[in-house]
Amino acid sequence: MKSRFALFVGLFAMLTGGTFALKAQAHEEINAFELAPLATTVEGVLKDIRFTDTSAVIVIEDDDGRKTSVEIRDAGILDQLKNRKIKKNDYVSCTYEEESGTPVVTKLRKSSPPIVGC
Known part of the structure; x- marks a missing residue:
């Protein structure tokens, strides 16, 4: 009887300890995700390109008329x-x-404009 009780206590401790460890690990992963930079994607017409020695600045105008300037x-x-x-x-x-x-570009590619109408 005592061995069953000890087994139950050991199993319970192991399960709750594992649960706490998983919660702590999940919390750390969420914090790491929050600190990672978030990428933003914009689609539109390339309106302007200005070159410097080592970089360029472009202006993209989206379908709503908003202009985004990125390096x-x-x-x-x-x-x-x-x-x-x-x-x-x-x-x-x-x-x-x-x-x-x-804002620094990580990917730039030609795209197809959205199909309007039908």
């Missing part, structure tokens, strides 16, 4: 702009993250 530092994306694979008045999809208060 490009990635050499691959800069090459696409310089080689005119992506140019003014192209419809683009742009994903960016905030770095020290500056």
Whole structure:
């Protein structure tokens, strides 16, 4: 009888300890997720491109007329702009993250404008 009781107490301690450990781990994962930078995607017409020595600033106007200005530092994306694979008045999809208060492009590609009507 005592061995069953000890087994029950040991099992209960193990289960509750495991539960607390899982809750603590889940809490840490949520905190890590909250600290990670969130990427934002905007789609629209590429209205302006301004090159500097090591970067470029582009302006994208979305379908609602809002303009978003973002900086490009990635050499691959800069090459696409310089080689005119992506140019003014192209419809683009742009994903960016905030770095020290500056929106910096992580992905830029040509996209298809939304189909209106039908």
